[in-house]
Amino acid sequence: KNEVEQSPQNLTAQEGEFITINCSYSVGISALHWLQQHPGGGIVSLFMLSSGKKKHGRLIATINIQEKHSSLHITASHPRDSAVYICAVAGNQFYFGTGTSLTVIP
């Protein structure tokens, strides 16, 4: 069993739709990260969370420490949001989910 599970694995949405990506983890953590990997391979950090909720533009990330669960929401999705979104947790080491491949269709 993986320490970090993401769902869905693949997601296709129409432009403008509200998108949710889920992440569950099974280890103790000090922080949870949402990463975005562009088609070229580069990875950028979107959020680092240890509690509650963070918002950056159209992106919202939430975490429930008791339930060991986090969600990434994208409001008013746009084709440029198409990427792989990776959930990662920082415990005694870093654990990564396998990613959610998002395609937003114009």
Place this chain on the structure above:
Amino acid sequence: SQTIHQWPATLVQPVGSPLSLECTVEGTSNPNLYWYRQAAGRGLQLLFYSVGIGQISSEVPQNLSASRPQDRQFILSSKKLLLSDSGFYLCAWSGVARETQYFGPGTRLLVL
């Protein structure tokens, strides 16, 4: 500000040839350094991490090795590449607190 470099960006190598990928970090001291591999359609797999010069921890037994000859330099090597070594290799660094990792641009390796 801190930056992380990897080279080469892409590499095509024949089976059985050696490999050396280099990663350097600027703007920070004594970083934790990591090598990851991302195979096609799969998640990131931690290969090696280092908390200091000459200190290497291996997470997965494999055909690869890592070295840290300087504080901000991390090298991934192989004496003889296998087809299964193909993938996207990412270097990352973090501070001692390990709360956030910063990724390099990656090296895409194709072994033929």
